[in-house]
Amino acid sequence: MRGDTKMIKRIGLILTVSIIMFLTVFGLSTKLSFAAELKKINGETPSGIPLNEMEEKIDQYVSKYLDKTTPGAAIAVVKDGQIILSKGYGYADVEKQISVDPSKTVFEWGSISKLFTWTSAMQLVEQGKLDLDEDIKTYLPSDFAKKLNFQQTVTMRDLMNHAAGFGDYAFNTIAFSKDGLFPLEEALLLDKSKQYYKVGTASSYSNYGASLAGYVVECISKQPFHDYEREHLFNVLEMNNTTGNTTFDDNKKLLETKAKGYLPNPEGGFILGNWSYVSHYPAGSINGTVEDLAKYAIAITPEKGQKSPLFDNSDTLETMFSPSYSLDGEMVGTAHGFFEYVGEYRTIGHGGNTATFSSQFAIVPEERFVIVILTNASAEMDILFGVQELLIGKKHTESKVPYLKLPSSNEVDGKYVPFQRQEGNFLEFANYQNLYTVSATNKNEITMSLGQYKGTYVQTKPYYYELVKENFPVFRNAYPILQFKMEEGKVKQIIVGHGMDLSELLPDRTIPVLIASVLVLLSTTLYFLIAPLILLILKFKNRKKQLELEDKRFNFYYSMLILCGTITVLNNLICITRIMMNKFRTFAEVKPHLLLNYPLLVCTVIAAFFSIKYMRKIVSSKKRKVFYFLTITLLTLLFALLIGWNFFIVV
Template identity: 30%
Template sequence: MRFIRKAMIGLAALAAVPLAAQGPVAAPTAKKVEAAPLPAAKPVQAANLNATDLEAFLDGFLPYALERARIPGAVVVVVRGDGVLLEKGYGFSDVAKRKPVLPGTTLFRPGSVSKLFTWTAVMQQVEAGKIDLDKDVNAYLDFKIPPYQGKPITMRNIMTHTAGFEESVRYLISNDPKAVMTLKKQMPLALPERVFAPGTTPAYSNYATALAGYIVERVSGEDFDSYIDNHIFKPLGMTHSTFRQPLPAKFVPHMSGGYPDITQKARPFEMVIPAPAGSLSASGDDMGKFMIAHLNDGAGLLKPETARQMHDFKAPGVGPLNSMALGFYEQQVNGHRAIAHGGDTVWFHSYLWLFPDADVGVFISMNSAGKEGAAGAIRSALFHKFADRYLPGGEAPAPIDAKTAKQHAQMMVGNYVTSRGSFTNFLSLLGLLGQPTIGLTEDGKISVPGLDGLGAGARDWVEVAPFVWRDTGTGERLAAEVKDGKVVRWSLDAGSPFMVFEPAPVGTNAAWLLPALIAALAIAALAALAWPTRALVRRSFKAEFALEGKARRAYRLSRIFAWLVLAAVAGWIGLIAAFSADIGSIGGPLDWLIHLLRILTPIAAFGLLITAGWHLVLCFQGKRKWTMKFGAVLLVLAGLVLVWVTLAFHLYGFGMVY
């Protein structure tokens, strides 16, 4: 089910805002610099961070990692202070033409790293007095977002991913240029349901970021793309960057292809429909300029106090774990606080880290997910290996006593649901199929198999404080909130700023429901297939069918509905497969199938339950053999499970916001 979990991962976004009236600090001129050793969080020897050592380090790590992962190309940029330490391309931007990655001109798609531009634009408007971070955002909109539990959404909620929206993919990404639409049209059309009270639960939202971009557009009086051009790209001299879609002709020769892996052909340019959430195309050199601006207190973009407000804010989170700043999110490593953002389109995979205490920034982008999604592990390994070499920390904290650790680990075992997901539409079914679990290793430590792909190595979680675990390989932490002796939520450093996990409700817990669903489908399949098979056997032996009248009619109807159940299942499997292969296919091309399945599924499930129940009653009234009664009971139970799944996971209805 790994492909299903991946299919739910969203893009990132960016919005813009005017700079004219804000009196920004002049943008620094990028220049190559050499640097002294970085300050370590603890008295541990750091390697000398200079261009020579850095290039040797990257050359020893990335080429083999990319080749092993079958990723065609990547760009890496490292800056310090007001200059570039190193920017380098690896591999190919066009495999067929053997065209190398050029950090100065080759464009990559940073995905959700684009959101940092949106948040920068928002803070520009905060400076201009046109946006209040704590005001109901309806004040800036030309449509109304209904309150949830009586509470409105604020821009601070949006920037900390606590607006409470469920995941939305209907208008997310496509290969079709015609799918691109204005924010004015998209925002009311794509409004998702709110499922959490604002400010209470981190739940990553591409829609909310696009909404911020639309607000920037409205208060600035400029369309989003133009605003970014005029107030971010031009002040910083970012001449090889654009949010515009389709890609402007002057950039087409410089655009890297996006690939499934190096053995396959490049795929079409992706259209990120909520543009402020992830439509940026940019060169590595330009991303370096953006990092330099933020490392220098917003120079060229923001006043120093505004930049510090953005960088230093710390939203409430789970225990000691990383949390959101305003737009950026924390990534702690070796005692250093980085502010960062990752980004993924279907084909491009990127990350940006800023270390304010060391005055260092790192950006990487790859043009393929690679073999088994290896791009995620590569960028995680780069982050940790870079920090271990140039920003080393001290000794690991001591573990708590073994008896308590074992008890706490046992309390964590179970199935969970993630706050970043769909809850009120048919895509909630993906949550059942890919429900995260925590188990125990042979030595009684916690194990989170569904999250192993976030790192390059095996996880070894050691409890170092009550309900706080540390991975001995990376230093990343996992922590839980416990109330009345029960775990109520948990997360881990890599996702805690924008996602938490809560215990799966009994009714939708995959521990029992998934086996029950599989058994129900097997029973329905056996009933459906046995019907023609038994008819052929009777014909061969010229035997009479034992049932007549109502009993025969009930039997046959139950088998017809069993076949309808199989047809519905085949349709859902086809939809999930198409969605997993091309996330854009779910946003228009397959609407007919979605409508059909949400009509067919409840008819099949309820029809099976009703007719199987009728058949069961008649079996007892007619005093049929115990084997037929037993089969009828199993079919009724199967129908009950299928009806429950249909209702609990919203496999019905006509709404097209999902």
């Protein structure tokens, strides 16, 4: 009996060990299944890395930045119609230590969503329901089209090319709760970007334009855009872990596996941020996994001669990937909404950012090679652009230039402002405080800088400069080539492409004007913050002094002038500070500050009128008169500054 018991224990121990070994080996082989499968794949990445070494190279690169630029990331690589790598790095939820799972973890895709808007539009083109070169008002409800009040004709091609004349509009782009959302039609009328430059003459990135394009699709298809893309894109590709509905109403289960979003902490680490809710949902509302986005990548890179499951014929996809906008034919441009990137191979794609997520999607059509990268941190750039460069490669610019005679770089020296600026609202002032500076460093070399960030460029053709060195990744992705458009020996525009063109400073926004504006801002702020204290001190010192009636009245209106100036300064400083602290403010939050400027101006005019009236009736010292006229002068300059920089525009 005792021997049987020992035998049973031994058998049990052997079985237990065997099971543990089996599970260990099985689990390990499951983790390495992609790597094992990868070794069977021949070939190399466009940059020349053998495919069987690719995962190791990616791991080495990502390890340098993980936990520094983002807490988590998911990367998928597609080659010849199959996913050859799908991997999660770091944490989807730092607090709960939940790891990123490429098949389950849901990320915000940001502006990669626009690719689905352009794909939807091309489906309607294929069906003969949409003409890319027709005025979009043809497809919009007449009442809505009238309210848009565009000064120039806009086509779907213009919207795809980000060349519809729109500036930027910073408000209402992202809300942090469902309560901040507006219906798409209402959002388009509420958040109109100013159409301030001639259509087709510049590339200026526009969320508004993409949102308007989605509404055109909505009107033609007669169904909400997020329903259209679910039915005609997601369902077709079995992207079951993806939604374009910003409230997740059509797929609530995804909320269970959605990653937390984070902001970099200046002191190190990350701060938990907010998820983004997007009223302009065709421009950036899709949430999904990296493997679902890889399914889309597979669908738009079919084998030559084969059609995509998203289109009825192969010509449509070829058209979508063909260049649709480039001002000179040599610069990188736009391919029906897909941005072209500089490199040894023609590469197209798109990036994305929300309040706390960043993403990158890049295709090399010739190689049927696609990189998909999703991260859960705001404005991550090192992994996004670095992995793309690692796998696709970059164009190496020689410092030698083939031209014997090139114009001097001094000709392009100067300050420039993006076309994508807050034209027509008070944030325009902030745009002009962060100008791009181009400085000639020698005859054929320039440096372009934005604050502390710099890129060095070499002139390889007349007025055509290529990036050779930089201290910030965005230069490689957004500003790889600069072409200066000259008119009468003066730079009119820097052609960059993919929504990033820069313009000369306008006549009323020149450097002297900007310097004068800043000086007025500083002097009026300093004066009207100190003046009330001086008034109180003087009032305390002269409290026993008997004054004539006219003196009392003058003092009252003079005090009123000071008070109006102080409140005006504080009101607008608070307005600007609120925007700086949270760039995703709604216009409704800052509108009261702008409205308050009107009664303050009226009160100032009234106080000025009566103070002048009583000033004539009293005997004043020279010092008193100087301070009074200084107050009047600074108030005049303050309100002139606010009017000139759109602080009275409330629509």
